Amino acid sequence: MPNSNDLAPHGPLSGITVIDLSRILAGPYCTLMLKELGARVIKVESPGIGDDAREYGPFVNGKSAYFQSVNRGKESIVLNLKDEDDKNIFRKLLQKADVLVENFRPGTMEKLGFGWETIKKDYPNVIYASASGFGHSGPDMYRPAYDMVVQGMGGIMSVTGHPGTPPTRIGMSIGDIGSGLYATIGVQAALFHRQLTGEATKVDIGMLDCQLALLENAVMRYQVSGTAPGPLGARHPSITPFEAYKTKDGYIIISAGNDGLFAKLAEALENPGWAENPDYSSNDNRNKHVEKLKIEMESVLTAHTTSHWIEVLDKFGVPSGPINNIGQAATHPQTIARNMIVSVDDPITGPMKVAGNPIKISGFEDPETRDPAPNLDQNREEILRELSD
Structure with missing residues (x-):
């Protein structure tokens, strides 16, 4: 399915179609990055409010700026995957897709009839990427999780802040963003593997795993000393000054x-x-x-x-x-020179500034403007028309 968005950046993933069942942040951040690299992303949202992030503020003229920031340039279609007619539409989407991204709890996709074993058998070209709280194995795999849950469990809060102060959350959603970035890396590696071998694979990302991976030398210091590191304020634990x-x-x-x-x-x-x-x-x-x-x-x-x-x-x-x-960071001359603040021209909110794409690749443009995030079910007619061709 070709990318139909006029303002979509034409990147190295142009021609790749991603079906995005994810919501809120971890999965949507992965698909945002795939979109920024040129892929077409079709959000399949549930009836009602769709992606929960549509209800998160701040709001501009009734539209979520939070949702806008991580879903710009995507398309939206509402499907009830418990309804057989809508399942048939979803099956048609999968026939034309390269990647499926979801961040449900393990077992949910199986209940809907679209688990990895089914995808592998019926849609052998589709890479299946999951970003869940604890991954698809281990004793906690079925537990629900949000960003702050894995920040706490993964140890990163224990080394954040100043000694003797209450627990401190990282100032952004590192649990979600970290897993979204690792999922993006995994999807691109799987695309390369498919190109080499013809085999589509499953990418299994656990948010807790990603927190451990991001701890870098804190894990090493614990293994060497046997003592768990603590918070040091703004100081590096191994380098001075x-x-x-x-x-x-x-x-x-x-x-x-x-x-x-x-x-x-x-x-x-x-x-x-x-x-x-x-x-x-x-x-x-x-x-x-x-x-x-x-x-x-x-x-x-x-x-x-x-x-x-x-x-x-x-x-x-x-x-x-x-x-x-x-x-100050958003208006710094270096930020502006690197096109790290881009404009989203939305007919509802008006022009809105959001963070740009830090991945600059020679031979591909990095436009100053992006398409807006879709309204719920906005692209239904166009997508159904494509599927009927």
């Missing part, structure tokens, strides 16, 4: 990730002797004296503003930056 430091008017991030950069930092802060101090002569020693070094650094940094020090550190090639709020 690598955190937020006070300045005259706020904070600055300084990341001196090796001995060479630390020597440049010491020179930039007019304390070249730090690089020769035995307490700071290696990263391991700096980690052992992290609080002492922070006090010395801040005694210098608080004499001038954040912008002053960024200018100084840039001259020495030391990585640094401010702590921006969302408005």
Whole structure:
């Protein structure tokens, strides 16, 4: 089924059709990324309100901006997969599809008659991707989950925040977004495998699995020491100096990730002797004296503003930056230059700014405008007409 959206980016996945049964965020984020890479995405929504995210604010002229942000450029058709006539329409969609994405609890698709074994047998060309809370195996596979559930279970909240403070959620839905990204990677690997072998496969993504995978060195540190890491505020657990430091008017991030950069930092802060101090002569020693070094650094940094020090550190090639709020990040010249804020022209909401696509691929345009998210069942007639051809 060719992509019919006029403003759809023509990416490397042009010509790929994705049937999207998912809702809220994990699955829809996966299909958003597939859409951004050129695939056609058809949302199959349940009767009534459709995707639950349509009911999540903020709202602009009655339309969910939350839904808009992760469903732009997709198409919508309402099907009741417990109704035989609608099941037949869904079967016709599968005959023309390349990928099926769902994020139901395990067993739901089997009850509807569209589990992996059925898909594999009846639609051997279709890659089946599932993003559920705990994946399709293990003792917790049938449990329901939302983003914050797996943030808590996966350990990421235990290393977030400052020592001695109450549990802190990551400031965005890392449980959903992480699993959506891993699902996107899995789908593309499965598409490549199908191209090589002709075999379509199942991609099984568990949100909890993804949280563990995203913990990077926290898992390693536990395995090596036998002690579970805790929160460290803004400080890196293995590299020093690598955190937020006070300045005259706020904070600055300084990341001196090796001995060479630390020597440049010491020179930039007019304390070249730090690089020769035995307490700071290696990263391991700096980690052992992290609080002492922070006090010395801040005694210098608080004499001038954040912008002053960024200018100084840039001259020495030391990585640094401010702590921006969302408005500052969204309007930063680098953000604008990279087309990371794009416009969605929706007849209901009017123009709306959303985050762009960070994957820049040579030979493919990255337009400044995107198609809006569909209204519920908006594309029904067009899709049915295509299926009848």
